[in-house]
Amino acid sequence: MQPLVGVIADRSTSKYGRRRPFMVIGSFVVGLCLLVMGWASEIVAVFVPAGETRKNVTIVVAVLSIYAVDFAINRIVQACCRSLIVDTLPIPQQQLGSAWASRMAAIxxxxxxxxxxxxxxxxxxxxxxxxxxxxxxxxxALALIFSVLVTSYAVNERVLVSVRDADRKIGVRRILSQLFRTTVNLPPRIRAICWAQFWAWIGWFPFLFYSTTWVGETYFRYEAPKSTAEKSDTLGEVGRLGSLSLVVFSTITFISSVLLPFGVLSPESKRSTYTPRPPLGIIRLLNKISFVRPDLQTAWMISHLMFAATMIFAPFSRSLGFTTFLVALCGIPWAVSCWAPFAFMGVEINRLAIQSSSKSSSVTMITSSRASNRHSAYLPLDIPDTNDSDLELEERGPSILRLNHNLSDDTDSDTESNLGDTSASSTGELAGIYLGVLNVYTTLPQFVGTFISWIVFSILEPARVQPGEAADDGGSGEQKDDEWMNLNTDGPNAIAVCLFIGALSALVAAEATRRLKYVR
Known part of the structure; x- marks a missing residue:
């Protein structure tokens, strides 16, 4: 669904901007569904009498609200927030914008x-x-709505004004057609970035999904006294131990998100020499520091290798301390993974827009503060002088909206000029759909990872009772923890094996990232 939402947002001519309406409406939907999730039983109790029916309806309402939250936050709010970075920042600042998004997420x-x-x-x-x-x-809910409203107020998003009826009236069939063509015919570098993300997320999915259980289970399996393992709240203790490891993991992620971008060259940066104004010794030192700074492609590749090198030790972890250390160490590559692919996509999307803007422009942009007048005095000033008819433009290929703005943004200007200036920074004309495709390459590995985990658990830990179910214990009705949690110290740990397989996938991602430099 995210690419479909991206296509619709890319072509939106709302006077409030292309991304802002989706972000604001989506955030309120998320907030509402979160409240429904929290008060599901009270809401259902108003309409359904007490009994088994009320219980079942409550479960249905809670599950549906979870699906709604997932759809709205990931497919609408987060996708449009990422697209907003691509739209508003020039190429040299794409990495910085993605890094700040990663920092905010870590906070x-x-x-x-x-x-x-x-x-x-x-x-x-x-x-x-x-x-x-x-x-x-x-x-x-309040934090999300507040953050989105602040962003919507602070960002000067440009309003899309199409000059062709073909771009104004688009049916569902045409949107789906463009979505299919774009997904199948991705530009080479964008396709390479997506595949690197695909292999990386086969590795990251089991870590993000199972790491808390892995930490707690390792403790009860190898270190906890037998009397401790027999407590009735073992499941809660597993969650607490795992959550503590994630607190450390998130702390490392936040610190890395703040520091690492300063040590990584922007995709469009060039290693420059310093002027001879400082003393000669300082010049040499600064030149050496500049020389050892990796570019973004190298940093992303190193992060894959670091994650692989860390998770390879997962099957050999036998203590709570070492397991927590491995989880915490993964915070460094995770910080890079949260900004590198989006920075690469932002650069490539804007680069494609700059290349296409030199051919022809089919739309113009005005600042959102002047959007209310876009159909009056401002529009004729911006219509490019072209002799191409709508039919001729349609025969060239898919309808692409040209969105360009100057590198130096003049917020007092009613209109945007220099539409054909290829030296200017171009907004991503297809940011929504391309970032949506990237999300597809992030989501599909989760299905692959789930399938791999199912095979591993079926072989190594078959027929285990789920938490909360009563085991066959002679009629006592009490659950035994070793019926659902593997406490066998001699056999392999299924979660650790899944993490090890993820490390192998991360090595493939590292190779795919290395090949990015050869893709043109």
Whole structure:
């Protein structure tokens, strides 16, 4: 769905901008669904009488709200936020913009884990809900809506004004057709970036999905006394131990997100020599530091190798400390993985836009603050002088909206000029759809990873009772922890094997990233 939303957003001529309406509406949908998730039982109780039916309906409502949150946050809000970075920043700042997005995400993770680790009801009372989960949904909803509103207010997004009726009236069939053509005929470098992301996420998925359970299970399997393993709240203890490791992981991710971008060359940066104004010794030192700074492609490749080198040791981990150390160490490559592919995509999308802008321009842009007048005095000033008819433009190929703006943004200007200036920075004319395709290459590995995990668990840990189910223990009705959690110290750990397979996939991703430099 994300590429489809991207196509619609790319061609949106809303006076509020291409991304802003989707971001704002999507954030309110997410907030509403979070509240529905937290108060599912109370909402259902208003309409359904007590009994088994109410319980089943509550489960259905909660599950549907989870799906709605996932769709709105990932396919609409997050996709448009990433596209907004591509649209508004010039090529030299694409890496910095993606790095800041990674930093904000890391801060959000830390705040989320901090909220989950304290007694919210004891601190704030029941004003925001009578349970920890309800209060977390309220805080999450308010934080998302506030952040999106601040972004929407602060960013001067340009409004798309199409000069062709063919670009104004687009049916579902044409949108799907363009989506299919774009996905099948990706530019070579964008396709290479997507495949590197594909192999990387086969490795990252089991880590992100199973790391908390892996940490807690390692403790109970190899270190915890037998009396501790027999406690009734073993599942909760596994979650707490795993969450602590994720707090450390997120802290390392945040620190790396802040520091690493300063040590990595921007995709469009060139290693420059310094002027002789400072002392000669300082000049030599600065030149050496500049020389050892890797470019973004090298840094992304190193992050794959670092993740692989870390997870290769997963099957050999026998202690809580070492397992937590491995999880925390992965925070460094994860920080790079959160910004590198998006920075690469931003550069390539803008580069394609600059190349195409030298051929012909079919639309113009005005600042959103002047959007209310775009159909009056401002529009005729920006229509490019072209003798091409709509039919001739259609016969050239897919309808592409040309979106260009100057490198130096003059916010007081009512209109944007120099539409054909290839030296100017161009907004991503297909940012939404290309980032949506990247999301497809991020999502498909999750299916692959789930299939691999199913095979591994079926072989190494078959027929285990799920948490909360009663085991066959002679009629006592009590669950034994070793019925659902593998406490056998002699056999292999299925989760660790999945992580090891992910490390092998990360090596393939490293090779795919290395080949980026040869793709033109």
């Amino acid at each position: 959000g993770h830390l705040i989320g884990y901090a909220i989950g680790s304290v007694d919210m009801v004891g601190i704030f009372g029941t004003a925001m809900g009578d349970s920890q989960f309800k209060q977390m949904t309220v805080i999450a």
